Amino acid sequence: MATRLVQINMKAQDDSALGRFWAQALGWGLDSEGPGVTNLEPVGFSYPDPAAVCIDVIARPEPKMVKNRVHLDLATTSTAHQTELVARLKGLGATLADVGQGDVPWTVMADPEGNEFCVLEPRPVYRDTGPIAAVVVDCTDPREMARFWGEAMDWTLHEVTDDHATMRSAEGVGPYLEFLRTPDTKSGWNRVHLDVRPYPGGDPAAEEARLLALGATDPGIDRSEISWTVLADPEGNEFCLLSPG
Known part of the structure; x- marks a missing residue:
């Protein structure tokens, strides 16, 4: 049994407007499965496919209050491309952000x-990821996060140290999932979280039990009106276990 990362769930006060921003930023298409939900994926994409991690933007009335513990890193192919992309994103409504990064070669926006993301300088490792180079999760223990997520999913672990861990789909395509050691700890509900899905034929109840045995916890969400399962990883980051598919 195994799951794979299929999408990022992002809360927004205006899902349509934020969805349009990210669709234009990534060059993706957007759709909606109902009021308050905007879905983003590459044009011509057949979901789910490890070649891309899609984005669901979900309407929620609460404003963003603290730095997100999950963010996107965008890939660039050259210094000129990085400069052009930053300028284009500003034109779409993004702003420069200071999260204490200091003098770094990437641009924090x-x-x-107000959701933070990075426009990376060109790096060979991300040359074939598509527009999203990596989904980055802040944590206090990258080794433990790599252990949990490495067993939760069938993705391949590429590197793990005390400061960071990196994994990518078993097919070697799409963005990386990275865990970055940070001094701050989680407070409140994450406005951006991971959604994972078992493969076709998987048993959702058995998969939930397996994830709990690996160290996930049940945050006690009322399931009476939802068809998926909300769990939390060993550092308390919420994630959704979707139906197999």
């Missing part, structure tokens, strides 16, 4: 609702 925030989308129109």
